Amino acid sequence: MNTQNDQFRVENLYLSFSTRRGTVQAVEDVTFTMNRGQTMVLVGESGCGKTSLGRAILRLLPRNVQDYRGKVFLNSQDIMKLSREKFRREIRWKKIAMVPQAAMNSLNPVIKVSEQVIEPLIKRGTGRERRKAMEKAREVFQLVGVPQDFLERYPFELSGGMRQRVILAMALITNPDLVILDEPTSALDLLTQANIMNVLKRIKQERGFTFILITHDIATSSELADLAGIMYAGQLVEFSRAYNLFREPFHPYSRKLMASVPSLQEKKELEYLPGQPPSLLEPPQTCRFLDRCPDSFERCEQEPPVIEVKEGHQVKCWLYK
Amino acid sequence: MENEQLLEVKKLQTYFTLRKWGFLRVGEVKAVDGVDFDLRRGEAVSVVGESGCGKSTLAKTILALEQPTGGQVYFNGKAIDITDKEHLEWYRSQVGYVQQDPYGALPPFMTVRRILEEPMVINGIKDHKERERRIYQVLEDLKMTPVKEFINKFPHMLSGGQQQRVVIARSKILEPSLLVADEPVSMLDPSVRVEILELLRKLQLDYNLGVIYITHDLSTVRYFSERIFVMYGGKLIEKGEVEDILANPSHPYTRALLEAISDPDPENVNTFKKVPPGEPPSLASPPPGCRFHPRCPDFIEGKCEKEVPPEYELGGEHKVSCWLYEKEG
Numbered sequence: 001m002n003t004q005n006d007q008f009r010v011e012n013l014y015l016s017f018s019t020r021r022g023t024v025q026a027v028e029d030v031t032f033t034m035n036r037g038q039t040m041v042l043v044g045e046s047g048c049g050k051t052s053l054g055r056a057i058l059r060l061l062p063r064n065v066q067d068y069r070g071k072v073f074l075n076s077q078d079i080m081k082l083s084r085e086k087f088r089r090e091i092r093w094k095k096i097a098m099v100p101q102a103a104m105n106s107l108n109p110v111i112k113v114s115e116q117v118i119e120p121l122i123k124r125g126t127g128r129e130r131r132k133a134m135e136k137a138r139e140v141f142q143l144v145g146v147p148q149d150f151l152e153r154y155p156f157e158l159s160g161g162m163r164q165r166v167i168l169a170m171a172l173i174t175n176p177d178l179v180i181l182d183e184p185t186s187a188l189d190l191l192t193q194a195n196i197m198n199v200l201k202r203i204k205q206e207r208g209f210t211f212i213l214i215t216h217d218i219a220t221s222s223e224l225a226d227l228a229g230i231m232y233a234g235q236l237v238e239f240s241r242a243y244n245l246f247r248e249p250f251h252p253y254s255r256k257l258m259a260s261v262p263s264l265q266e267k268k269e270l271e272y273l274p275g276q277p278p279s280l281l282e283p284p285q286t287c288r289f290l291d292r293c294p295d296s297f298e299r300c301e302q303e304p305p306v307i308e309v310k311e312g313h314q315v316k317c318w319l320y321k
Numbered sequence: 322m323e324n325e326q327l328l329e330v331k332k333l334q335t336y337f338t339l340r341k342w343g344f345l346r347v348g349e350v351k352a353v354d355g356v357d358f359d360l361r362r363g364e365a366v367s368v369v370g371e372s373g374c375g376k377s378t379l380a381k382t383i384l385a386l387e388q389p390t391g392g393q394v395y396f397n398g399k400a401i402d403i404t405d406k407e408h409l410e411w412y413r414s415q416v417g418y419v420q421q422d423p424y425g426a427l428p429p430f431m432t433v434r435r436i437l438e439e440p441m442v443i444n445g446i447k448d449h450k451e452r453e454r455r456i457y458q459v460l461e462d463l464k465m466t467p468v469k470e471f472i473n474k475f476p477h478m479l480s481g482g483q484q485q486r487v488v489i490a491r492s493k494i495l496e497p498s499l500l501v502a503d504e505p506v507s508m509l510d511p512s513v514r515v516e517i518l519e520l521l522r523k524l525q526l527d528y529n530l531g532v533i534y535i536t537h538d539l540s541t542v543r544y545f546s547e548r549i550f551v552m553y554g555g556k557l558i559e560k561g562e563v564e565d566i567l568a569n570p571s572h573p574y575t576r577a578l579l580e581a582i583s584d585p586d587p588e589n590v591n592t593f594k595k596v597p598p599g600e601p602p603s604l605a606s607p608p609p610g611c612r613f614h615p616r617c618p619d620f621i622e623g624k625c626e627k628e629v630p631p632e633y634e635l636g637g638e639h640k641v642s643c644w645l646y647e648k649e650g
Contacts, residue, residue, distance in 0.1 A: 045511075190537055190538075191596055198593050217511070246587040257512060276480055
């Protein structure tokens with residue numbers, strides 16, 4: 001059993017944005033716990049709030065935030081209580097790093113990758129500090145499997161897979177406690193994607209990094225997942241050990257989602273979800289999945305509570321009450 | 322006049338010239354380099370390959386959007402002549418194109434009705450009632466019902482899946498006998514993908530359409546087509562029926578592709594995938610011999626890097642271009 005100290009815990013996290021047309025509830029009442037060295041995958045359709053959740057953890061928020069509250073514990077410290085400046089200095093990128101979506105295309109084209117990778121480490125770009133940072137950069141490049149001489153190259157000289165590794169190196173260079181990966185492989189080719197997944201898996205096994213992997217690709221996410229969370233319309237509708245969730249999903253949405261994943265090994269009937277997720281603009285106070293749910297009944301008119309069906313397996317659905 | 326073969330592609334080559342300072346020829350990009358296949362009436366085939374392997378160029382050449390530098394495309398037994406305007410107009414009305422990005426493919430200032438009417442206006446279907454009938458028919462086929470609700474909407478008012486259906490509807494409105502779908506679902510959410518693919522499949526079966534489905538996603542192929550062509554470096558390196566290829570992939574590249582695909586299985590956490598090293602070749606200067614040889618785990622020295630492998634038959638429709646099968650062939 002891990003101590004409290006080793007946990008990363010999110011409690012009742014809310015995030016909403018105010019827009020001209022009303023309030024957009026992007027993240028609503030999300031709670032989960034993970035241990036050091038574990039990887040959690042967050043799966044959901046586009047627009048379900050999974051990226052917003054990732055950004056909310058790192059406090060990378062746009063200006064129009066209306067409501068942002070909850071608790072986020074890292075090493076038993078509530079990092080939501082820290083001031084903005086303190087959070088920036090002590091947490092962001094030092095303790096929690098992120099690989100944003102499509103980041104490999106946002107490397108600065110006129111600066112050598114080495115300079116960009118060491119950026120999180122140095123405050124002033126001269127002297128001993130810089131040399132130490134370069135050494136560290138060499139080390140992480142080795143870790144993610146980029147040849148050392150690539151340090152002196154410019155981003156356009158690298159292929160997509162290599163650029164993605166450089167971005168990964170940038171996130172790992174500060175040796176953070178938690179790394180949030182937002183769709184790290186979705187823009188890549190099949191073989192490159194498999195390669196990056198191998199790299200992540202190796203890093204995880206060798207160094208015990210803790211990852212949150214945000215993706216819509218369930219099949220690929222199974223490569224890395226210890227824990228899995230399914231998001232729907234801003235809510236975490238199911239959260240459990242990946243093994244349980246992939247084998248025996250409880251929530252009707254998770255079941256449909258799993259049944260829509262094509263498989264190479266077996267020829268199974270594929271299912272799909274009719275309809276669309278509800279708008280996050282003033283979402284309904286019923287179960288969010290009500291309109292599309294095959295198993296709905298009267299009680300679903302009220303918002304379902306989070307129910308623990310097994311140890312560490314939470315489902316937000318009336319069926320299991 | 323009815324022909325069993327809908328489309329025949331013979332030794333097709335599409336090269337793009339690379340120029341320096343706008344006029345000096347410095348080389349060629351061999352995007353499609355010697356592609357042979359045929360497509361039966363009412364058959365769906367998938368062309369699978371990584372980005373940059375030339376699969377979109379192949380689609381565009383078949384659609385007569387690119388001028389082939391060599392080889393010929395025959396449609397219904399007739400050679401396609403890109404210079405003959407009248408012939409080209411007829412051909413374009415026979416072939417539908419489903420684009421990859423639905424939002425980019427639909428004009429934002431036109432309603433669904435205008436979008437679907439346009440091809441008919443251009444192709445001289447003057448009867449207003451006939452046009453209306455076809456629009457309703459095709460939207461109903463694509464399950465965009467009630468049609469009245471959608472017909473006056475603009476593309477931005479539709480979800481991604483609905484936009485893609487309008488794109489499919491537009492490609493279908495002239496009642497073609499061939500559809501070319503270039504990554505029709507790669508921009509969509511996984512839960513919608515299956516639905517769109519099933520709709521396409523249903524259209525294909527109901528109207529006996531030939532479909533060329535271009536994709537990088539091998540896992541959806543089995544649900545959608547009869548045959549698979551695997552493309553690498555501008556060539557088709559393996560062809561065969563879906564079940565044959567999935568059960569018995571013969572080219573080392575096809576094997577690598579299949580190996581790289583994850584099944585949604587929690588056991589995956591403990592195993593690493595075998596991925597060939599390196600990157601796909603540049604089509605401007607492809608490696609000599611077999612294009613896969615620098616990455617190939619079964620590389621035969623003195624053979625693979627010298628000569629381009631011919632196509633060997635493995636029984637039935639299954640053909641592979643690889644020196645490993647020399648004796649068997």
